[in-house]
Amino acid sequence: xxxxxxxxxxxxxxxxxxxxxxxxxxxxxxxxxxxxxxxxxxxxxxxxxxxxxxxxxxxxxxxxxxxxxxxxxxxxxxxxxxxxxxxxxxxxxxxxxxxxxxxxxxxxxx
Numbered sequence: 191x192x193x194x195x196x197x198x199x200x201x202x203x204x205x206x207x208x209x210x211x212x213x214x215x216x217x218x219x220x221x222x223x224x225x226x227x228x229x230x231x232x233x234x235x236x237x238x239x240x241x242x243x244x245x246x247x248x249x250x251x252x253x254x255x256x257x258x259x260x261x262x263x264x265x266x267x268x269x270x271x272x273x274x275x276x277x278x279x280x281x282x283x284x285x286x287x288x289x290x291x292x293x294x295x296x297x298x299x300x
């Protein structure tokens with residue numbers, strides 16, 4: 191049983207770090223990038239991810255609420271974050287263009 195308890199403790203810490211990273215990432219993005227990417231607003235994601243972070247701190251990993259927080263964090267990381275990063279003004283500077291391929295910019299066969 192001790193191995194299972196240690197594993198669940200590590201999993202809980204990983205979940206806290208994952209939701210904390212998503213919260214910090216959402217906080218550093220610009221407000222207008224959320225609207226330009228046609229996602230929910232920045233305050234919406236800050237509230238959702240903040241609640242997920244607090245729930246992960248308070249509740250045990252085996253309870254129901256951390257699972258909901260994990261789902262919200264995964265949705266942000268796989269849907270919202272790539273959309274925000276794809277915009278030129280997504281919050282952080284980005285090198286290259288969305289039309290860049292592995293060998294340079296794609297110019298449409300011109």
